[in-house]
Amino acid sequence: MHIPDGFVNGPVNGVALAISVGFCGYASRRLKREIDERQIPLIGVTAAFIFAAQMLNFPIAAGTSGHFLGAAFTSIILGPWAASLVMALVLMIQALGFADGGITALGSNIFNMGIVSVLVAYFAYNWLAKLLPPKRGFIMLSAAVAAWLSVVSGASMVALELAVSGTSPLVVVLPAMAGIYSIIGVGEALITVAILGTLLASRRDLVPQARRMYQE
Amino acid sequence: MTARKGRNIGFVFAAFLIAAAIATIVSPFGSSSPDGLESVAEELGFRKIAEENPAVWDRSFAPGYEVGGIRSKWASRAIAGAIGTIFVFFTGTGIALVLRKLRQAHRITEDRID
Numbered sequence A: 001m002h003i004p005d006g007f008v009n010g011p012v013n014g015v016a017l018a019i020s021v022g023f024c025g026y027a028s029r030r031l032k033r034e035i036d037e038r039q040i041p042l043i044g045v046t047a048a049f050i051f052a053a054q055m056l057n058f059p060i061a062a063g064t065s066g067h068f069l070g071a072a073f074t075s076i077i078l079g080p081w082a083a084s085l086v087m088a089l090v091l092m093i094q095a096l097g098f099a100d101g102g103i104t105a106l107g108s109n110i111f112n113m114g115i116v117s118v119l120v121a122y123f124a125y126n127w128l129a130k131l132l133p134p135k136r137g138f139i140m141l142s143a144a145v146a147a148w149l150s151v152v153s154g155a156s157m158v159a160l161e162l163a164v165s166g167t168s169p170l171v172v173v174l175p176a177m178a179g180i181y182s183i184i185g186v187g188e189a190l191i192t193v194a195i196l197g198t199l200l201a202s203r204r205d206l207v208p209q210a211r212r213m214y215q216e
Numbered sequence B: 001m002t003a004r005k006g007r008n009i010g011f012v013f014a015a016f017l018i019a020a021a022i023a024t025i026v027s028p029f030g031s032s033s034p035d036g037l038e039s040v041a042e043e044l045g046f047r048k049i050a051e052e053n054p055a056v057w058d059r060s061f062a063p064g065y066e067v068g069g070i071r072s073k074w075a076s077r078a079i080a081g082a083i084g085t086i087f088v089f090f091t092g093t094g095i096a097l098v099l100r101k102l103r104q105a106h107r108i109t110e111d112r113i114d
Helices: A010-034 A039-054 A071-098 A106-131 A136-164 A170-202 A211-215 B002-029 B036-044 B047-052 B073-113
Strands: A057-060 A064-067
Touching: A010 A071, A010 A106, A010 A136, A010 B073, A039 A071, A039 B002, A039 B073, A057 A170, A064 A170, A064 B036, A071 A106, A071 A136, A071 A170, A071 B073, A106 A136, A136 A170, A136 B036, A170 B036, B002 B073, B036 B047
Parallel strands: none
Antiparallel strands: A057 A064
8 A cells, every 4th residue: 555656746745744744743742641661662562563564465366465554453552643653653664764655655655554544443443342342252343343444544545645646537546446455454354353362362451442341 | 560561571572573573484475466556556557657767765775675685585575574673663662762751851840840
């Protein structure tokens, strides 16, 4: 989903960059207020894990591959502020060090995967997990839905940016992007559930909404 | 408290090793097919934009997760993955540490005002 240079025009990238810088600034202030000692290495290791997992592409239909995005997992575990900063950091290092995502499209990439995907997943997970009975299966279902939505919403934002830039008409590019990423989103949901399941078994204190499972 | 802290460090270390293993050992076995966006770009005919224009930033140390000058593609990707994972871990932890320090500084000033 990393946009290379040239796909999205200057004004769109500029607006996205301004929003991303502003949002990350706000996220830093919020995180500064909320962060506790225990979270410090968790933030580092989650970022490292997202970077590593994004290197692993899994095949989907018709000569196409997808990879784990991690916005949903990160926002569930670390909350939206730390998650946005983690995603922005990973995207920045990928663009600068690994030519993954164009440097001119960095603002758009952070906006799509570090803000839209993160917020959509965060609200979807917490809203669903609170609504549903506090059972392991429902927590997993909430995470799966959040993960799928995070990928499809991010991909839809890419389509919107491509359309506004005049690269491809919205009526063509939106169904194409949403379609292919709704398949990749299933992979995202499966991986998110697998990791979250491992955490629920070993460190359930790290999983928000899981505490209710044992209180009631 | 100390027991819990020890457990946290052990957990972080284990998670880091898993991340490093994915980046170095597992990722070379991943699919090299185009990703979703590349595939859509190909289908709708705008992938050529990326192919015709060189990347604006051309000083990446490992473009496409391949370190230059290494014959084995596998080793090249593994080294890029290892360096990247370590670098992301330390910058991520560093940012969190700085935010934590800023909060403490902020609190001290607030206390003085009070």
